Amino acid sequence: MDVTAWILRPRAPYAADPTRGRGRLIPEPASPTRTDFQRDRDRVLHSSAFRRLKHKTQVFVYHEGDHYRTRLTHTLEVAQIARSIARALGLDEDLAETVALSHDLGHTPFGHAGERALDACMAGFGGFDHNAQSLRVLTRLERRYADYDGLNLTFESLEGVVKHNGPLLGLDGEAAGSYAxxxxxxxxxxxxxxxxxxxxxxxxxxxxxxxxxxxxxxDAHDVDDGLRAGLFALDDLAEAPLLADILSEVRARHPGLDEARTVHEVVRRVITRLVEDAIAESARRLEALARVSVDAVRDAGHAVVAFSPAMTQAEREVKRFLTRRMYRHPWVDGVMADARRVLDDLFGAYAADLAALPGEWAREVSSLDAPRRMRAIADFIAGMTDRYALDEHRRLFDATPDLR
Incomplete structure (x- = not known):
């Protein structure tokens, strides 16, 4: 498939159409200047939960360096890539961007370590899941509007946040995918x-x-951040065939290039290689649909935006490399163990004494039954930035890990 033939395509018949969507839970008058999906995007961008992503961990805690990705910069990079793919496939860029900007709003401080800590704390009360928490933020916890809690986003935006990784229920009604x-x-x-x-x-x-x-x-920015942190070296990229191939390509094309520029060339080629493959494979899958409509995409029974089989395997090898060399690195594990302890301590302190919560939260949860009280405490902790969580721990405990 010639990828260039798909660039700058007009809106495709399988693209979501903001004028023919399924609407909002609470009906609102149309905007004279923006589509419904543009309004959704703008509401997310102006939310307090979005701003807090600035000081939430991606892999490295905020004080470890100014150049590492945070949850916010990760989100912005996802949004840019999502728009590029949507544009090439003739999709609605605003909806793709809205889902990208929203997908991590439910993340805790300290990344997945924080999520695991809260999930354990909430084991007797339904657990904790960042994807579900994103929906909770968008539909309940953001309180900006006079007529409703949440942002009252369209069906298409909320559907995208909840199901962007696939269906949550099988045809038998049982939980599916990551919830199986x-x-x-x-x-x-x-x-x-x-x-x-x-x-x-x-x-x-x-x-x-x-x-x-x-x-x-x-895949791209964790390679960049892992190299910057010294968790692995350029030559270690040979462990993942895709990365090895790209590094060899850069070195052959630019012999003697300094390491910093070599890293940048590798990272941007990783993005390009993956994006171009996704566009080509997705174009093939979309053309093969028996019906051509938004609902045909929903009912296809498989993802229609995907990597080719060969790239799927290559991308998995990149993830395995990063898991070995970065996510399970002893130093990262040590920092994240301390981070889990911070959230464990905070949850225990608030659950034992509601007066330890800030005044407005203490008043709100005091009349709730135990399950809803624990969920509200989890909401409060999940909304924290890394910095605020550490400040709260110092306020309540004599010794706080410095997470270095």
């Missing part, structure tokens, strides 16, 4: 009872573009 063998998170079940998001189908192609953009951004 489990119960769906409480936040998803509660909201689904009010607003059916079609959990048994795939999301739009725009949401799928955001999902694959998330993988591409992770």
């Amino acid at each position: 063998g489990k119960t769906l998170p409480v936040a998803i079940l509660e909201y689904g009872a009010r607003h059916d998001l079609g959990l048994h189908t795939h999301a739009s192609a725009e949401a799928q573009a955001a999902a694959i953009a998330d993988d591409i951004a992770y």
